[in-house]
Amino acid sequence: MHLTLHADYALRVLMYLAARPDRPSSTQEMADAYGISKHHLVRVVQTLGQQGWVEVKPGRSGGVLLAKPPGDIRLGKVVRAGEPDFHLVECFDRERNTCPIAPACGLKGVLAEARDAFLATLDKYTLEDLLRRSKPGLADLFFPTATSEG
Template sequence: MHLTLHADYSLRVLLYLAARPDRLVSTQEVSEAYGISKNHLVRVMQALGKHGFVEVRPGRSGGVMLARAPSEISLGKVFRATEPDFHLAECFDREHNTCPISPACGLKGVLFEAREAFLGVLDKYTLADLTKRSRPDLLTLFFPTPSAREG
């Protein structure tokens, strides 16, 4: 299983915002912190705003910030909102399933169970849990001290 860049970047943005709850953060700042295309991040930020995870304030002095406390942002909900689909195999897509053994195959049920277990684990965690589980130096990766920037 491989997450799309959209879901990956969505989680990175949320982690970044959770590390800086005290202010608005610009798309440019996040782009520079992760080395990610600003244009791609704009779409990510819009999607996160649409689903109520972030508050987007447009304009020159605007930015983005978490729309709710990190403890209220479920990782499962973020994944469901940012992954385009969770079709692990062709047979999961009823409209485009051309697999000839689909009606008799036992694999679909196993894959469905695995997908639900994956999402179930994510449902147990929040953004706050991620920040607690991160190493203490997470902030210095985003915000290096002046001496680390010079070296």
């Protein structure tokens, strides 16, 4: 199974914002920190905003902030919002399925069970859990310290 970049970046943006919740962050700042496309990140932030997980404040002193406490943001919901579908194999898509053995095959049920277990595991965890599981100094990877700025 492979997450789309949209879902991956959504999780990364939330971790970034949660690592330093006291200040707004720009999409350019986050794109630079991760070495990823700002244009793609803007779409990710829009998705996160539509779901109510982030707030975007316009203007020069604005930026992106978490709109909810990290403990209220479930990873399973974030991944579901960032994935266009969970069609692991062709037969999951009824409209486009051309697999000749689909009517008799037992693979679809097993893969559906595996997908559901994957999402159930993500549903157990919140953004706050990710922060707790991360090593000390996570924020230092994103933000320069005062001593390294001079």
